[in-house]
Amino acid sequence: MVFDSHFHGAKIIAAKIEVDGEHLGNVFAYPFVYDSFTEQEREELIKQLVESGANQADAEGAVSHLKALAPQEVDYLKELVDLVAEEVVTFHSEISKREERIHMLNSELGEKFRYHNMIGKSKSMQKIYSLLERISSSESSVLIQGENGTGKELVAKAVHFHSPRKDYQFLAVNCSAFNENLLDSELFGHVKGSFTGAHKDKPGLFEAANGGTLFLDEIGDTSLSMQVKLLRVLQEGTYIPVGAESPRRTDVRILAATNKDLKTMMAKGEFREDLYYRINVLNVNLPPLRDRQEDIPILMESFLKRKCDESGMPMKTFSKKCMEKMLDYPWPGNVRQLENEVERLVVLAGDDKTITPDLLSPQILDHGAAPVSASRGVNTSGKLKDALMELEVIMIREGLKRCNFNKSKLAKELGVSRASLIMKVEKYGLDKRKKAAGE
Template structure:
């Protein structure tokens, strides 16, 4: 089992939420220790603790040392018992604290420590003890007073709820750690798939599918056949067409691109084949067509699936005979052009449906290249992301930035419908948004990428349901007891609980804790009906 990455937990919503509850209901702080009892994630800043005494104590080397020994001793004791956690007095401070082990697959990985509170009473004797201990550490009178003011007495019912919540923290750490480990395993598996070549001309990628693509491109270097490139939007079809041209014997001749969907038929025809002066309004002089310009070179016909049936006939003739007729001319011209065509459409299906000529399809599809979508080669994501980040930094003339591990994980979880182009745009965007930052945090990514990650998590559903139930039960109990104790004095109770009176009234209604209902003898009516 790999080591726990404690820093991760600072960012986890559920854990933040649980910490917040422990702090606002009972002024208890939560810290983590590793499997040797060493405090984790203590940044030395006292401000992060609800109880200033906690921050003060943990700032002392001796206290950290003592906590480690205390935790290890407690864990030994727990091993001998059936208990899942321990509530004990931490003698060095005089406080009671809770120690909740984190067990992963029977391995002890660390603890959640909840501190401080009083278990039996907050009697003057115990208060005095804490006062003495904190003073011995050199705490100021002010810190001591605040620390004591924030140390609550947890009666049995409070303690039950409290332990439930701290146990949830420990459980959540386990779930998350397993999830992170699984994810790391997956990434390691993916990395095993990486080949040795990481680039081909301007194409980047180390994945198996990219290796096969490079091998295929190598193989067809000397061929002069027509190539049909098939792939979703933004997968790199144009890059591949260029690589084909610049690695062929035609590399010193023209590489001409025409998007076949961009024009109406007449314009397209005149673009491709040229026209004679006066052949139509606006044709003030002869114009060479792209086929002539591409003579001896390569012609890249992009979006070939979007051409009309009439245009398909004309293209077929060029492919078959190498001949065409400029608009307004009667004279045929002959050219030597290699055709590379690309589309994101399924031409075979179009042939079956009668929207694409079968003879043209077979003429084009001599060599077929299928470009895999990015979601089928996620192992290329880190390399591509890094490449686009650096490129964007150069363009924007700023210091380099890198992705944090967590941001990269979000990218792994995302499906990239827009493929490599979408990744490129995202990286350009984050470089702009990064400002002075040199590390890209997940929060800087587009919301759609963050959502994808959240949905992929098991954590959400499993713990959220449980957490919600536990919290509602706790809230209901605390309000019910509080109402009895204060004699239904809602203003007083609201103040005690640290919520508004209106908020309390809403909760009283939600839980059906209205005086009339709750004091009615059992069996005389339902909880909700009045």
């Protein structure tokens, strides 16, 4: 709405920011006057400013610089202010939903994550099952390592739901999805007034998971200062919420995961040695899918049945040629990529009972059809690392076009984190917005 300010006659447009009935603030556009502003109104405004403490010259200068807006310009400004307020509300709602998505994990049944439901008959997976059977009853921290898409969170859930803490919360957080300040608040909570927007106390995940398990995914992406705070929780069982003065206690079991080489990071000073040994009391190293190819057919069948059931479609089958193509593919995105591909095939097959190779994603269908240099234009002479980097650039550039620059979608397709993809896009200068701006 448009209203006069408290002490002068200039106009202000304001829109309230309200979320779930709570007034969080306002968006303002000011000061201005209507283009019908009369000389009498001008003199009155100058008089009010002088009475408020301004000298005559400054008051006249300030009034002379006021923007005079036509009615249609005022209407446009109102729409703009409302739009900004709506964007703020939308952003705030998305932040709130993030917590709901994380906490939703608690409602999942433990039976879903029993070891026999972690699909795989290979020797490497049988060793994993045996290891999990031994470590689940422990209270020690566990470090789960493996490439993206190998099932690190599934392992964490299985450990929790077979542990003495199974009747308490299992909460998870992806450390690479937040900047340091947001991660601080997410993990440790904050007190009212600790920063702009902190309108009430907010419990962190360490408080919410008290008595249960907290899964820290991508712990290798945390800053050194955050690592100090995590070390304190592991050593002393205490933490300090943002803006608080005294520590609080918590009783949680920490499960951490990473796809990075933490030992190399320690040597470079990027990861604390004391934290590494605290989280790595027990270690689970998940094999990539390419190293357990005998598991691919049963994974495919399991995903196929689940996707058909979820979509209400009759059960389908893979043609022999389609199965061969999928067995030949190295699956850089591991089990997650395989599951996504099966879901895609179920949708594209429609009412057909047999899934044929022509429905496969191009990178799977074309794999092995021709040398990389012929099919992708990569130079096979020179150093291997240069050729790999060239191939990486091509895959990301083509993928961005194919996904209409939707980085979340492409990251999922490539089997990498969104943060990692964004870094590579920046590194290779593939951001379409910066190109459009001529940077």
